[in-house]
Amino acid sequence: MSEPAHEILHLSNVSRHFSGLKALSDVSLSVNKGEVVGLIGPNGAGKTTLVNTICGVTPASSGVVTFNGQDITRIKTYQSARMGLSRTFQIVQPFAEYSARDNVAAAALFSQPGESLKSAREAARAHLSFVGLDAQVDQPAATLTLAMRKRLELAKALAMKPKLLFLDEVNAGLNSAEVERATKLIHQLAADGITIVMIEHLMKVVLNVCTRIAVLHNGRLIADGAPRDIIKDPAVVDAYLGQQYAQRNAARG
Numbered sequence: 001m002s003e004p005a006h007e008i009l010h011l012s013n014v015s016r017h018f019s020g021l022k023a024l025s026d027v028s029l030s031v032n033k034g035e036v037v038g039l040i041g042p043n044g045a046g047k048t049t050l051v052n053t054i055c056g057v058t059p060a061s062s063g064v065v066t067f068n069g070q071d072i073t074r075i076k077t078y079q080s081a082r083m084g085l086s087r088t089f090q091i092v093q094p095f096a097e098y099s100a101r102d103n104v105a106a107a108a109l110f111s112q113p114g115e116s117l118k119s120a121r122e123a124a125r126a127h128l129s130f131v132g133l134d135a136q137v138d139q140p141a142a143t144l145t146l147a148m149r150k151r152l153e154l155a156k157a158l159a160m161k162p163k164l165l166f167l168d169e170v171n172a173g174l175n176s177a178e179v180e181r182a183t184k185l186i187h188q189l190a191a192d193g194i195t196i197v198m199i200e201h202l203m204k205v206v207l208n209v210c211t212r213i214a215v216l217h218n219g220r221l222i223a224d225g226a227p228r229d230i231i232k233d234p235a236v237v238d239a240y241l242g243q244q245y246a247q248r249n250a251a252r253g
């Protein structure tokens with residue numbers, strides 16, 4: 001018998017305004033432990049704002065966010081990191097002069113301030129190895145390629161011991177071999193039981209790894225469900241996927 005679903009994240013009527021702009025309007029969403037949720041939608045739909053709102057970067061203007069049943073609506077970023085919410089950034093900005101290892105160790109110390117520098121640096125090596133950056137451990141971050149910096153970003157997020165991991169366009173700007181490699185890593189993380197919410201524009205990746213898809217459009221959640229249903233949903237086709245995509249999928253059966 002399968003275990004009952006355990007809700008790890010819940011958003012209830014969350015809105016976020018920036019002056020007159022409604023970046024998020026009344027978003028209600030639930031994520032269960034072990035899910036890999038794809039967050040998709042057109043540019044400017046509010047995807048990054050949603051992640052920022054959950055993690056405390058730009059707190060909700062109204063509504064409630066809970067994490068493992070605890071109200072985190074007004075949480076600060078350092079508190080959310082310590083609770084196990086960790087994220088990668090769309091624009092990767094490592095400490096350029098620091099080695100890859102020290103960038104990862106710094107992330108670990110941010111989320112677990114009691115940890116010693118020695119153990120943070122040891123753990124950093126293991127995380128870098130997991131993302132395939134063994135050879136770059138001592139290289140300054142500035143010397144890494146974009147694909148490597150994206151993997152460094154993932155190693156930093158993992159060093160924060162995530163219970164819930166947000167991935168913000170980890171595949172943007174990568175070539176197809178690099179995307180394949182990143183996809184394998186995401187599969188491995190999911191297999192390790194990490195709950196993942198990923199913003200991703202590549203539908204091939206979304207359909208490959210996500211167990212559920214949530215769709216934002218103009219700050220509103222317009223669909224939330226199984227991938228096979230979402231790609232046929234007329235509102236999603238209209239707002240984001242486009243007719244060509246729908247017809248291609250229909251032709252494939």
Ligand SMILES: Nc1ncnc2c1ncn2[C@@H]1O[C@H](COP(=O)(O)OP(=O)(O)OP(=O)(O)O)[C@@H](O)[C@H]1O
Binds near residue numbers: 044047050
């Ligand atoms: N700090 C901010 N101040 C003012 N407006 C903002 C801020 N952050 C986001 N916005 C606006 O909120 C809206 C949603 O932006 P957001 O970056 O969340 O969209 P997105 O779906 O992540 O887009 P993309 O796919 O292009 O990254 C946009 O109109 C954006 O300009």
